[in-house]
Structure formats: C-alpha cells, structure tokens
Amino acid sequence: MSQPPSHSSGPQLAVRLAAFEGRPAVVGGVGKDPVNEPMIRHWCEALGDSSPAYAGPEAVAPATMLQVWTMGGLSGHSSRSEAYEELLALLDGAGCTSVVATDCEQEYLRPLRPGDRVTFDSFVESVSGPKTTKLGTGYFVTTRMDVRVDGEPVGTHRFRILKYAPAHAPKATHTSAAATRPRPVVNRDNAGFWDGVGRRQLLIQRCLECRTLRFPWLPGCNACGSGDWDTVEASGDGTVFSYVVMHHPPFPAFDPPYAVGLIELAEGVRIISNVIGVPYDKVRIGMPVRLEFVRYEDGQPELPVFRGDLPGEVGG
Incomplete structure (x- = not known):
C-alpha cells in the first residue's frame, strides 16, 4: 500500500524536487502527425462546433487543439528527458505513485493550419511543496511547453499534474443529515x-x-x-x-x-x-x-x- 511522504523526509524531499525547476522535460519533440483535416473534423464533431473557419481551403485548426498535435498517443514520445524521468521516479519513491491532471493554460501566437508540422520543447516550470488534498498528499508539477512550426513560436502550453500518495479513506455513509444535493445555479442566462x-x-x-x-x-x-x-x-x-x-x-x-x-x-x-x-x-x-x-x-x-x-x- 502506498504511504504518504513522511514529515521527516518532507523538507529534504522538497529541496531535491525544487532542484528540477528549469530543467528540460521534453527536448526536440516532433508531432507524430502534421496538422490535418480529419483530426480537426473529429474534434469539431465531438464538440458540436460547426464554425466555417475550421473547414475549406482556408481552414485553421481550433486553437484549443494546440496540445493535440504534440501528444504521443499510446506509444508515447522518445524525447522525454532523463531529468523528467528522474523527477517522476523520485516522487514514486516517496510514495506518490498516483497521478491526476489538474489544469492547463494555453497561449496562442498564430493559427495552425493543415500541413503544419509542429515541434516542441518543454521544461519543468515549478514543483510545489507537499500539499494535502482529498485524493491524498502529494506535489504539483507544472511543465511549460513551447510549440513551434518551422522554428516560429505558435503557442505555449502549461500543464499541471498532481503526483500523490492515495488516501484510503472509508466510504462515506448516508447517515449525515447534512448530506444534501447542491441546488442548480440559476442566472439570467438560464x-x-x-x-x-x-x-x-x-x-x-x-x-x-x-x-x-x-x-x-x-x-x-x-x-x-x-x-x-x-x-x-x-x-x-x-x-x-x-x-x-x-x-x-x-x-x-x-x-x-x-x-x-x-x-x-x-x-x-x-x-x-x-x-x-x-x-x-x-x-x-x-x-x-x-x-x-x-x-x-x-x-x-x-x-x-x-x-x-x-x-x-x-x-x-
């Protein structure tokens, strides 16, 4: 059973983790596929987005697809750095064997178009101190990816994960009188x-x-x-x-x-x-x-x- 990081090792571990800030996570990454119309069509169909900007000879890719063109799929990318693998192994060794994606932030510098071939590099932007969440105690790791086409910056993608030791809390019972469902939020638009x-x-x-x-x-x-x-x-x-x-x-x-x-x-x-x-x-x-x-x-x-x-x- 995984155990949360101990209090005695916490300060020492935090110092070791902080040393990874600024180190590369992916070096010389290349998108497995160029920006292409079929993937754009599937994305738009899934989201129900019928904007004419995403079809035809002048089509652009939806901006939020930025990460799609950098993903490694089931086989992954061979360009992930030794430093990042070492960081993950250090967290695993501290009992933080589970991971959940928490949020991402994107910045768009120019539209991507079918035929563009993306390249990318990323680095470890920050590693938090120990944080206690309902999932368990762990550390937030933020990476920043810089995406390019023909050497020209086209966007950035920050991605944050929580590497944590699962908390094994007993399942809640239904004996509490305070256990009521939240009411729908009603506003002028709905x-x-x-x-x-x-x-x-x-x-x-x-x-x-x-x-x-x-x-x-x-x-x-x-x-x-x-x-x-x-x-x-x-x-x-x-x-x-x-x-x-x-x-x-x-x-x-x-x-x-x-x-x-x-x-x-x-x-x-x-x-x-x-x-x-x-x-x-x-x-x-x-x-x-x-x-x-x-x-x-x-x-x-x-x-x-x-x-x-x-x-x-x-x-x-």
Missing part, C-alpha cells in the same frame, strides 16, 4: 430553462435569425451571433452519444458508481444528465433513452434525467 423544468418541459433555445437550435442555453447564437431567440420543447427522445461512469471522488448525497451520459436529443442538440433505469455498467453508446423528471430530495427542484432500456427487457 432562468428560462429552469422555468421550463419546473413545468416538466425540456426547452431548447432557437435563434430567430438563422433558426439554429442550441443547448446549453447561451445569451447569443453560436452560429450567427444574433441575440434574439425563442424556445422549442424537446420531444424527450434521445440516444446515448457518450458516457462516463462516476466512481471517485465520492460526494455527499451521491452514491457512486453511477452513469452520466452525453445525450443526443432527437432535435440534434446534446445535454449532459444521469442515465437511469439500467445498471451503470450496462449503459452503451447508441442506447435509446427517454426523458423523465426526478426529484431526488424534498425541497429540491425536479431534474431532467434519461431512462434507458436494455434490449429485450423492460426498464426498471
């Missing part, structure tokens, strides 16, 4: 949606200028920019476009594992919600689902969820 939910209606915004449907609710049309809109009521039919099964971290008033689906409605827009009526490990992409409204606790609003049925069975 108040109409929640008003509809209160009437057991799932409302989709529709642009009055170009008639494009949009969800989640936005103050303006993501296709033409118009601020004029009305709503249409969803039929309630949909399919599971994608899904995840939540196991960790446990959260008061929730009982993992449970399935959260990206549901494609019959109207063509997508919504994130729970998939009920089938075991969490039986949810599948393409599964038909039907809208329901469920109140999980007294005093809480009803929520739109989606019930799936297993083939040949009646949903329960």
Whole structure:
C-alpha cells in the first residue's frame, strides 16, 4: 500500500524536487502527425462546433487543439528527458505513485493550419511543496511547453499534474443529515430553462435569425451571433452519444458508481444528465433513452434525467 511522504523526509524531499525547476522535460519533440483535416473534423464533431473557419481551403485548426498535435498517443514520445524521468521516479519513491491532471493554460501566437508540422520543447516550470488534498498528499508539477512550426513560436502550453500518495479513506455513509444535493445555479442566462423544468418541459433555445437550435442555453447564437431567440420543447427522445461512469471522488448525497451520459436529443442538440433505469455498467453508446423528471430530495427542484432500456427487457 502506498504511504504518504513522511514529515521527516518532507523538507529534504522538497529541496531535491525544487532542484528540477528549469530543467528540460521534453527536448526536440516532433508531432507524430502534421496538422490535418480529419483530426480537426473529429474534434469539431465531438464538440458540436460547426464554425466555417475550421473547414475549406482556408481552414485553421481550433486553437484549443494546440496540445493535440504534440501528444504521443499510446506509444508515447522518445524525447522525454532523463531529468523528467528522474523527477517522476523520485516522487514514486516517496510514495506518490498516483497521478491526476489538474489544469492547463494555453497561449496562442498564430493559427495552425493543415500541413503544419509542429515541434516542441518543454521544461519543468515549478514543483510545489507537499500539499494535502482529498485524493491524498502529494506535489504539483507544472511543465511549460513551447510549440513551434518551422522554428516560429505558435503557442505555449502549461500543464499541471498532481503526483500523490492515495488516501484510503472509508466510504462515506448516508447517515449525515447534512448530506444534501447542491441546488442548480440559476442566472439570467438560464432562468428560462429552469422555468421550463419546473413545468416538466425540456426547452431548447432557437435563434430567430438563422433558426439554429442550441443547448446549453447561451445569451447569443453560436452560429450567427444574433441575440434574439425563442424556445422549442424537446420531444424527450434521445440516444446515448457518450458516457462516463462516476466512481471517485465520492460526494455527499451521491452514491457512486453511477452513469452520466452525453445525450443526443432527437432535435440534434446534446445535454449532459444521469442515465437511469439500467445498471451503470450496462449503459452503451447508441442506447435509446427517454426523458423523465426526478426529484431526488424534498425541497429540491425536479431534474431532467434519461431512462434507458436494455434490449429485450423492460426498464426498471
């Protein structure tokens, strides 16, 4: 079982880790594929982004794909430095054998276009002192990657991970009276949606200028920019476009594992919600689902969820 870094070794370890700041993490990295139209198309389809800027002879890649062109895939990159491997091994030796990505920051200097071949270098920008989190005690490691095309800087990518020793806390029980679900955040941009939910209606915004449907609710049309809109009521039919099964971290008033689906409605827009009526490990992409409204606790609003049925069975 992994153990958290001891207090006695903490100061000495922190000094050793700090010595890696400024040292290279990747040297002479080369993107495995040039910027290309198929990957841009897959990205845009997954995000539902139909901007004309990403197609045609003058196409550019979505800016947030910057990291995509530097990723090593399952086989990884051979350009990772010995210093970075030594840093990770030092953390492993201290019991910080688990890792989770925490956040990233990007800066864009010019658009990337199909045919561009990216190169990149990165270095260890910072290593934090020991931090105690709900996941466990560990260290935040931040790397900065400089991305280039033909030697010209095109962007930077900061990536932060937490290398930690897992905390083995007992699973929370449901005996606490304070374990209540958080209420939905209602603001001026989504108040109409929640008003509809209160009437057991799932409302989709529709642009009055170009008639494009949009969800989640936005103050303006993501296709033409118009601020004029009305709503249409969803039929309630949909399919599971994608899904995840939540196991960790446990959260008061929730009982993992449970399935959260990206549901494609019959109207063509997508919504994130729970998939009920089938075991969490039986949810599948393409599964038909039907809208329901469920109140999980007294005093809480009803929520739109989606019930799936297993083939040949009646949903329960």
